[in-house]
Amino acid sequence: MSFTAKILLLGSGELGREFTISAKRLGAYVIACDSYAAAPAMQVADASEVFSMLDGALLRAAMEKHDPDFIVPEIEAIRTEVLGELEAEGRTVVPSARAAAMTMNRDNIRDLAANELGLRTSRYRFAESLEEVLAGAEHTGLPCVIKPVMSSSGKGQSTVRSADELEQAWTYAVGNMRGDRPRVIVEEFIDFDYEITLLTVRTREGILYCPPIGHRQERGDYMESWQPTPMSGAARSDAQAMAAAVVNNLGGYGIFGVEFFVRGDEVIFSELSPRPHDTGMVTLISQNLSEFDLHARAVLGLPIPEIRLRAPSASAVILADREAENFHFEGLGEALAAAEDVRLFGKPVTRKNRRMGVALATGADTEEARGRATEAAGRVKIRYD
Structure with a gap:
């Protein structure tokens, strides 16, 4: 089989589907991976694998089986330390294993932007308990926004306008998070245009x-x-x-x-x-x-x-x-x-x-x-x- 590159796509939702179509138009061979069968990108890819990307052993096994030129994450919920290992072994992770790790959770990318790069962000605190949520809201003021540090498509996010809504927002965020870490970000509500x-x-x-x-x-x-x-x-x-x-x-x-x-x-x-x-x-x-x-x-x-x-x-x-x-x-x-x-x-x-x-x-x-x-x-x- 002749192709320009072999791509292991990690996550096969609608964004992965459209990326697969674009990549195949350029002659790429795409293996679409997700935690469930018949995901959108799988329907247009050359091959597919069904497994949890949070399982490091299965992630490595898929890479070894297909030997891709590029590993392209489409979702946040991935065992990113395995991506780091694969990159250190000479594999190409898109855009980089560090980028995948930094953006898997909101805490990493927010700290990078605010503390290391000095960019203007809203006031914020991270919280792993209701008590820390209460303290975070005191720091940011009300209203505030509470959301899981790891989620997809805004799931688990809510705007809190009074103190008696904080517990419900904490419960909602944890109930809709991805991964196994009950951690949220409490951030200032920006009255933006x-x-x-x-x-x-x-x-x-x-x-x-x-x-x-x-x-x-x-x-x-x-x-x-x-x-x-x-x-x-x-x-x-x-x-x-x-x-x-x-x-x-x-x-x-x-x-x-x-x-x-x-x-x-x-x-x-x-x-x-x-x-x-x-x-x-x-x-x-x-x-x-x-x-x-x-x-x-x-x-x-x-x-x-x-x-x-x-x-x-x-x-x-x-x-x-x-x-x-x-x-x-x-x-x-x-x-x-x-x-x-x-x-x-x-x-x-x-x-x-x-x-x-x-x-x-x-x-x-x-x-x-x-x-x-x-x-x-x-x-x-x-x-x-």
Whole structure:
């Protein structure tokens, strides 16, 4: 079999699915791994493996079986010390084993940004008990935000506006965390004007930036995103400088989703993911190269032309409202009559508030695009058999 590179993809959700498609278009051979069978990326990959990425022995066994050129994490919940061992043995981890370890938990990346790099962040404290949560809230003041140091897609996050909500927020965060460490971050609630994701591509030739992506969240999870987001020149320059400082510190090549709060010209670092970002799904329609194309090219060391915005664009998610194994979709034709594209992720089961697809639309401006994407997403109905 002839291929340009062999990629072991750790995590096979919707982001991994789109990355797999982009990588295969460039001739790569992809082995998609996840903890459950028939995950979205597995459906389009060359091969698949089912195991928990938190099991170091199984992670190493998959690597030894497939002998990949690149190990590409798509999720945070990975036995990162094994990635470090593999990198020390000469394997290439994307973007680096250190980046995977630093971003597996929010405490590491927040301490790096605030303490080592001196970036502007919200006030924060970490807590491993209700007593420490109470002390953390005293430090940050109310309202505050409480979330697990390790989770996915905003799960376990809540905004606390009064002291009698702290215990419930602690319980909710621990109940929705990933991994085996009951630890949360208590952080100052920032009264921001808007929040953005700055997709930052670290390549062998330097750093590239996508136009800023605005987004709206519910329960800490992305509901819609749009591109571009108007920013002052000063705010955009500060965001790019802060993103460059973090990604250069983490090293390696690939795309990073760097999140910021923006208040006037003030930019406040929030979080970072060393991989394609869920809010970046909008780039499937908004840019000449999607975030997945950019990630694949950066990983493989291929040239990246100028990143161009095609048109004001938006994405809106399609959510399930319950847990089910037997279901089907209706209204796809109606949705495609309202917007340019709908992507259904192919997840084998639904769960309450689980993302099952996304609608993508363009418009004369972002408001029109958002309206069209939201309308299209609403026309897709999940029917339970």
